[in-house]
Amino acid sequence: MDRNRSELFGQFSYDDSLTYEELLVLEKNLVADVQALLLRAGGTHLDFTPLGDALMFQCAFEAHKVYVYHKIAQEMARILPHGIHGRLLCLDKHLAVQHLFWIERGQWQTEERTLPPLPPDGLKVWRVPVVDEAADEGHTDNDRPDGRLTTAEALLQQGD
Numbered sequence: 001m002d003r004n005r006s007e008l009f010g011q012f013s014y015d016d017s018l019t020y021e022e023l024l025v026l027e028k029n030l031v032a033d034v035q036a037l038l039l040r041a042g043g044t045h046l047d048f049t050p051l052g053d054a055l056m057f058q059c060a061f062e063a064h065k066v067y068v069y070h071k072i073a074q075e076m077a078r079i080l081p082h083g084i085h086g087r088l089l090c091l092d093k094h095l096a097v098q099h100l101f102w103i104e105r106g107q108w109q110t111e112e113r114t115l116p117p118l119p120p121d122g123l124k125v126w127r128v129p130v131v132d133e134a135a136d137e138g139h140t141d142n143d144r145p146d147g148r149l150t151t152a153e154a155l156l157q158q159g160d
Helices: 020-040 066-079 151-158
Strands: 006-014 044-050 054-061 084-092 097-104 107-114
Touching (some): 006 020, 066 084, 066 097, 066 107
Antiparallel strands (some): 006 084, 044 054, 097 107
16 A cells, blocks of 8 residues: 655756766765655655756655655755756645745745646646447457447547
């Protein structure tokens, strides 16, 4: 059973002013520092993905605690080297709220966004053909007496 009810996704971007050699050293140290920080904060399932001009990372937390994410952002701003800036997305798995952070050396900003249970008015609606699940029962692909598509066939045709 999944105990983790919150996810943190992060990305650090590197300035063009950094040389490749500087970037390698900074990234190695940054991964070690951020990994230690996230573990101290209770993070689990840590994953770091270097992309050359950026570093993506993510981890899970047992609960969505805003004060923990504020402390993480504060500490990242304290240790972040020149030439690197970051963003964090902290998502409550109940999809009730998300917290966004922008981090630079010596400063950070945050914004909270509540996720509504229903879509906002005015969004484009994408319609798809509906498959009759009850009519699919007892039939396998290509043996439908009425010639209608099974669920699997309809889904495959949508991909075309």
